[in-house]
Amino acid sequence: MIQLRNVTKVYTRAKKTITALDGINLQIDKGDIFGVIGYSGAGKSTLIRLINYLERPTSGDVEVDGLVLGDRSPSQLREVKREIGMIFQHFNLLESRTVSHNVGMPLILAGKPKHEVEARVAELLAFVGLEDRGASYPSELSGGQKQRVGIARALASNPKILLCDEATSALDPETTRSILALLQRINRELNITIVLITHEMSVIQEICNRVAVMENGHIVEEGRALDIFLRPGHQTTRNFVRTIMSIDDEPVAQVDGERVVRLEVLGDALGEPFIDRLKPDFGLRTHIERANTVYVQQTKILVLVLRLSGEPGAIDAGIAYLESAGITVLEESADV
Numbered sequence: 001m002i003q004l005r006n007v008t009k010v011y012t013r014a015k016k017t018i019t020a021l022d023g024i025n026l027q028i029d030k031g032d033i034f035g036v037i038g039y040s041g042a043g044k045s046t047l048i049r050l051i052n053y054l055e056r057p058t059s060g061d062v063e064v065d066g067l068v069l070g071d072r073s074p075s076q077l078r079e080v081k082r083e084i085g086m087i088f089q090h091f092n093l094l095e096s097r098t099v100s101h102n103v104g105m106p107l108i109l110a111g112k113p114k115h116e117v118e119a120r121v122a123e124l125l126a127f128v129g130l131e132d133r134g135a136s137y138p139s140e141l142s143g144g145q146k147q148r149v150g151i152a153r154a155l156a157s158n159p160k161i162l163l164c165d166e167a168t169s170a171l172d173p174e175t176t177r178s179i180l181a182l183l184q185r186i187n188r189e190l191n192i193t194i195v196l197i198t199h200e201m202s203v204i205q206e207i208c209n210r211v212a213v214m215e216n217g218h219i220v221e222e223g224r225a226l227d228i229f230l231r232p233g234h235q236t237t238r239n240f241v242r243t244i245m246s247i248d249d250e251p252v253a254q255v256d257g258e259r260v261v262r263l264e265v266l267g268d269a270l271g272e273p274f275i276d277r278l279k280p281d282f283g284l285r286t287h288i289e290r291a292n293t294v295y296v297q298q299t300k301i302l303v304l305v306l307r308l309s310g311e312p313g314a315i316d317a318g319i320a321y322l323e324s325a326g327i328t329v330l331e332e333s334a335d336v
């Protein structure tokens, strides 16, 4: 759906050059809720602004829905841009216009007839839960309601992609949760691919299926959100994950005759009495070294570090049983 190939963006200011993006390769598939996380200055805004061509790459290709944007004529670019909606941290609403006018603005600018605009605005306001606020002005709304207006406006021209630039950073945690739930509905019900940038790992945890971690214009780690939370590789990723859950860096001491394994348990396997079965079925003694519960995209994952002791063959058989129950078993190296 979206591909960045070897994309570099260099800004020149007062004879100084800043490399905001340095050789970025990224693929975002149709249906993804793709999160880009990084500290201030990492290059997130630049990256998202390349996708709708608010910025042009210094080198490299940006491809959206099969079209390389650099090869397009201005009219073709306008066409592609219509397929991309965007929402902002500070909502960017016209304060002097009503909610309805704000939502209908893209359609008014596209010259759509009045009755068509009115019908679509009513539909959009109902979708975002503001059916009775069309005549209000932005100053009469809460932050969460303003973002709902921003979302309705972004959906007005039926985009295939929604870009979210720190869309919940100005909102309290409860309102953030309700806006994230709305974004998830937009992804599922309207089949819209979502790309969001954030500096909050909790946003990624709540709704993203994939994530890229950025630092100094580079993507330092990228993958399924689940894997990034369970096994963060890069130090920056670990620091972000640490903001919402504990990571124990202490290695587990190995004792002769024992195996230390890490189990990742989710879905049906959570209902399996697997610890209970290791002793009677395999003659294994188990000791729970660490335990943690993680939620990613509302999926519960239990992470356990176990010491297993018994006959070597029995330990292998016990591990084979755990795997057959759908549990991921890893030889433990460092942490939960």
Ligand SMILES: Nc1ncnc2c1ncn2[C@@H]1O[C@H](COP(=O)(O)OP(=O)(O)OP(=O)(O)O)[C@@H](O)[C@H]1O
Pocket (backbone or CB within 6 Å): 011, 012, 013, 018, 019, 020, 038, 039, 040, 041, 042, 043, 044, 045, 046, 047, 199
């Ligand atoms: N228009 C511009 N002109 C010059 N430099 C820029 C411009 N836009 C961004 N930069 C620089 O590019 C780098 C990346 O900035 P960018 O805004 O993409 O990062 P970010 O991760 O979105 O940060 P933040 O979360 O603070 O918005 C920074 O060093 C920034 O100063």
